[in-house]
Amino acid sequence: MESLLSPSMLRQKIRRNQFSSNTSGYCSGYVQANLCILPQQQAHEFLQFCQLNPKPCPLIGMSATPGDYQIPSLGKDIDLRTDVPQYRIFEYGRPIAQVCDIRDYWRNDLVAFVLGCSFSFEEALLADGLEVRNLTEGVNVPMYRSSIQCQPAGTFSGNMVVSMRPFKAADAIRAIQICSRFPAVHGAPVHFGDSSEIGIQHLNQPDFGDAVTIRAKEHPVFWACGVTPQVAVEQSKPPFCITHAPGAMLVTDQLNSRLAIM
Amino acid sequence: MESLLSPSMLRQKIRRNQFSSNTSGYCSGYVQANLCILPQQQAHEFLQFCQLNPKPCPLIGMSATPGDYQIPSLGKDIDLRTDVPQYRIFEYGRPIAQVCDIRDYWRNDLVAFVLGCSFSFEEALLADGLEVRNLTEGVNVPMYRSSIQCQPAGTFSGNMVVSMRPFKAADAIRAIQICSRFPAVHGAPVHFGDSSEIGIQHLNQPDFGDAVTIRAKEHPVFWACGVTPQVAVEQSKPPFCITHAPGAMLVTDQLNSRLAIM
Numbered sequence: 001m002e003s004l005l006s007p008s009m010l011r012q013k014i015r016r017n018q019f020s021s022n023t024s025g026y027c028s029g030y031v032q033a034n035l036c037i038l039p040q041q042q043a044h045e046f047l048q049f050c051q052l053n054p055k056p057c058p059l060i061g062m063s064a065t066p067g068d069y070q071i072p073s074l075g076k077d078i079d080l081r082t083d084v085p086q087y088r089i090f091e092y093g094r095p096i097a098q099v100c101d102i103r104d105y106w107r108n109d110l111v112a113f114v115l116g117c118s119f120s121f122e123e124a125l126l127a128d129g130l131e132v133r134n135l136t137e138g139v140n141v142p143m144y145r146s147s148i149q150c151q152p153a154g155t156f157s158g159n160m161v162v163s164m165r166p167f168k169a170a171d172a173i174r175a176i177q178i179c180s181r182f183p184a185v186h187g188a189p190v191h192f193g194d195s196s197e198i199g200i201q202h203l204n205q206p207d208f209g210d211a212v213t214i215r216a217k218e219h220p221v222f223w224a225c226g227v228t229p230q231v232a233v234e235q236s237k238p239p240f241c242i243t244h245a246p247g248a249m250l251v252t253d254q255l256n257s258r259l260a261i262m
Numbered sequence: 263m264e265s266l267l268s269p270s271m272l273r274q275k276i277r278r279n280q281f282s283s284n285t286s287g288y289c290s291g292y293v294q295a296n297l298c299i300l301p302q303q304q305a306h307e308f309l310q311f312c313q314l315n316p317k318p319c320p321l322i323g324m325s326a327t328p329g330d331y332q333i334p335s336l337g338k339d340i341d342l343r344t345d346v347p348q349y350r351i352f353e354y355g356r357p358i359a360q361v362c363d364i365r366d367y368w369r370n371d372l373v374a375f376v377l378g379c380s381f382s383f384e385e386a387l388l389a390d391g392l393e394v395r396n397l398t399e400g401v402n403v404p405m406y407r408s409s410i411q412c413q414p415a416g417t418f419s420g421n422m423v424v425s426m427r428p429f430k431a432a433d434a435i436r437a438i439q440i441c442s443r444f445p446a447v448h449g450a451p452v453h454f455g456d457s458s459e460i461g462i463q464h465l466n467q468p469d470f471g472d473a474v475t476i477r478a479k480e481h482p483v484f485w486a487c488g489v490t491p492q493v494a495v496e497q498s499k500p501p502f503c504i505t506h507a508p509g510a511m512l513v514t515d516q517l518n519s520r521l522a523i524m
Binding site: 169170172173176177180188189190191192193194197217219262 | 431432434435438439442450451452453454455456459479481524
């Protein structure tokens with residue numbers, strides 16, 4: 001069964017171009033991550049942006065030196081040029097290509113940033129018996145451009161993108177407790193209830209992903225989202241940037257449970 | 263200044279009948295506690311009730327043997343017969359007296375239970391910069407008989423009494439995080455939002471304590487409350503029972519911060 005592939009086996013398939021789709025549901029138990037690659041010239045400011053905004057941009061790994069496409073702490077054999085199913089190439093903030101391999105685009109001045117992703121905390125919520133609506137409905141989580149401003153760092157700035165999952169009050173309290181243990185994957189929610197308080201007018205019209213059902217007595221609960229750095233890249237328009245394609249993540253050898261701070 | 267009295271000094275004043283009022287605001291940093299004293303015959307079931315309902319009835323100390331009125335783990339010199347400013351005496355669930363000293367009522371078969379109290383977590387919320395409305399408004403926290411059923415133990419049963427503090431969403435999330443560290447003083451909230459979901463029709467008409475202002479964008483957040491065991495005693499009607507009077511707590515030598523599990 002595909003879902004029983006080890007992270008290393010899945011990465012090998014991705015590397016051989018035998019797998020190019022979304023990684024959701026694969027390699028249960030292991031950390032999947034967002035990827036953002038920038039030239040050295042922008043990398044320092046982006047690193048600062050991550051450090052100032054740890055909830056949307058939780059850094060779990062980066063190139064040891066410019067040009068380094070390996071992240072041995074997250075998987076000995078990881079090659080960031082080939083091990084993500086789909087990459088997006090940006091020039092001056094505009095997408096110019098979507099590819100399965102970035103060896104032709106790689107440069108010696110590129111610095112890769114690996115950021116935690118909500119898949120990890122969704123697994124912890126499920127393991128606690130909570131229902132995660134986007135998973136139940138088999139869609140991408142709804143994501144919205146909020147009015148919450150990130151701390152700017154040099155040319156990088158922008159508002160926080162948030163993901164939303166609906167819960168009844170008691171389950172929302174439990175979700176807050178569980179996610180507080182996982183600051184490396186966005187941590188506790190940033191808001192619940194009236195979405196207009198954070199600049200979101202229509203919950204049924206997400207800016208990214210898909211709308212989900214919100215039932216009676218349920219509160220929309222909002223988490224900082226890993227799409228935030230992509231929006232910051234859109235706005236700061238660096239000459240060159242590579243990211244993963246949404247949902248097609250870097251699958252690592254690190255266990256989700258090891259991200260828990262307690 | 264009175265508020266700088268040490269717990270031991272305040273207990274001495276109480277013991278000499280020089281202090282018989284509410285203890286709120288005294289001995290900042292130290293655990294204050296609820297008291298419930300029952301005959302040995304009911305004590306086993308009451309202990310079971312506490313163990314089954316740790317959120318409303320968080321046990322932090324009890325008589326080592328029947329008749330023992332000391333709790334050295336909470337304060338070497340504590341004498342539970344004299345060290346609480348006001349006691350209430352119940353027979354078959356009905357209050358028959360309110361006194362400053364229970365030496366005349368003490369019996370060799372009595373077992374004392376000391377339960378955590380919300381003063382401890384309110385202090386932690388204040389220390390984090392949150393506003394606790396009942397403290398700001400200088401009133402007792404509003405408390406309500408909810409429809410949440412406690413787990414029954416023998417003759418002890420009843421619905422949970424909850425206290426309510428209003429917070430904006432982001433502060434409510436922070437309050438949930440902070441209180442999760444303090445399971446010995448009611449822990450995380452049990453509900454927020456629509457109070458009718460837990461059987462409370464009128465927030466401005468609390469069953470105990472005083473109403474507080476709820477402002478725009480604020481959510482009422484509900485915690486399990488230490489009045490719950492008193493309601494269970496009312497309902498189970500044990501032949502004899504002694505409790506503290508609401509607000510007139512046992513002041514201990516234990517530091518609030520030591521109740522934090524992490």
